[in-house]
Amino acid sequence: MEKIQVEGPYNFDLVLDRLSIDPLNQVDHVGRSVKVPMLLNCTPVVGKVKAIGTTEAPEFLIEGTDGPFKEKAAERLSEIFQWNLPLETIHQHFQNTDLKPIFDKHYGTPIVLDFDPYGCLLKCIIHQQLNLSFAHTLTERFVKAFGFEKEGTWFYPLPERVAELTVEDLRELQFSGRKAEYVIGIAREATSGNLSFEQLKNLSDDEIYDKLIKLRGVGPWTVQNFLMFGLGRPNLFPFADIGIQNALKKLFQLEAKPTLHEMENFSKSWNPYLSYASLYLWRSIE
Template sequence: MWQETVSIAGPYDFQLALDRLKLDPLNVVVQNKSVKVPLTIESKQIVIEVMGTGSLEKPQFVVKGTEEKEQALQRLCEIFRWDVELTTIHKHFQETNLKLLFENHYGTPLILDFDPFSSLLKCIIHQQLNLAFAHTLTERFMQTFGNEIDGVWFYPTPEKVALIKVEQLRELQFSARKAEYVIGIAELVTTGALNFNQMKQMTNEEISSELIKIRGVGPWTVQNFLMFALGRENLFPVADIGLQNALRLYYNLEQKPTKAEMERFKEPWEPYLSYAALYLWRSIE
């Protein structure tokens, strides 16, 4: 067992980060103070606990694990965006019409999904579903094909998902197409045709052109993957109904904004569109 204390520059509101993680019932948030993170490092599945012990302006975390300390800490830094200076982003939005929104959600980080493969699968599973049933379907998938360590669920490996039959997912209430999409993505990862490690060095455009060729992957999925799997900071999925509703409420509009209106709204928010999207989602969660 190892333990490490990590201190970073503020602001960073770990409580708001945990609030967002709690929206997914598969995440293990403990007493609103810590979260247990499933990590797979060199084929080893390990559970790491991250506890917030600092303050908004002086964030500090106690991290506990059993093995692979250095690699685990490096991955946690990526997931929790400990290397991003939120002060710079906050100052940028003080000069925009989202100033009040960023004051209300001051210090909210853009937390990533725990690994890229599960992030892409989750995007596919959640497509065109209400959030409650999306979570239900994901839980069924995990409980059937994933595995549990210390109360924490791990997504099945690409190799395991590639061997699943469409009929098995249909029994969980997947549509036939969605089942084919999930299995197809796993097959691409297994054969090396889809390589998440290489994507870290690729541009958004290069990744988008590669992903959009995959059955079941559209612009909404690509943008969500770029934001929540890779942490890209300048994405704004205008087709997202949640963002449309958030903008309608924030600007007190009579109806949801059109795509053209959203394109105009977002111009001053670059190059931090992902944070604008995150804070707008937070405003209606």
């Protein structure tokens, strides 16, 4: 067990609220903890992160990561939970914008990454053009059918496993034929080495966009969400996202969803933290 302290503000209870939206995440609200599945050097490791501090003075206990992967697990957990990012700087930036009310209400909410970049990209593909409830149901079916479990925690199926599937295998779970092709195709790209998630981490947003947009089934919305929740990039604003459009309509009391021109005007003052503007807008309607 390891105890760590991070710079506040950091509201872990709001983190758990958002993580609990996904039924695959093992969240314990009462115990203020979550289990995190990690593949470290191809070895499955389950780390448990438990909050024992406050929003202003965040402190955590880390369990389950002792052993040969302790250092690598600590590094990955810090990356997932964005513990090295000073949220107070971002909060102060938005105090002079029209998003001040929702940043005050959701004070100290970080962007938390999906637990695995590969799983994040697959989830983005599965979630395309589905309502959130069925998107999570379909993802859960996929993971529990072809992934694996350790210590009560589910891991996304490995690329090698998905690459061997047929479209019919996924159609049985209620995937569309085309979406099944996309998921299998991405797994095959990862298995062949054409798509390396470790290499993606070292590329710029534009370079990642140019690489991923060539994959079947990957559009701008998918790339933007992957950059935000797969890699933690801070300055993405998915203009086509319906949730963000609805949040802006509510916030600014618009009669209709905002146009692209209106959204561009709204977002000018939010740069260079557009990803946080996106997150807090989503939070405002969740």
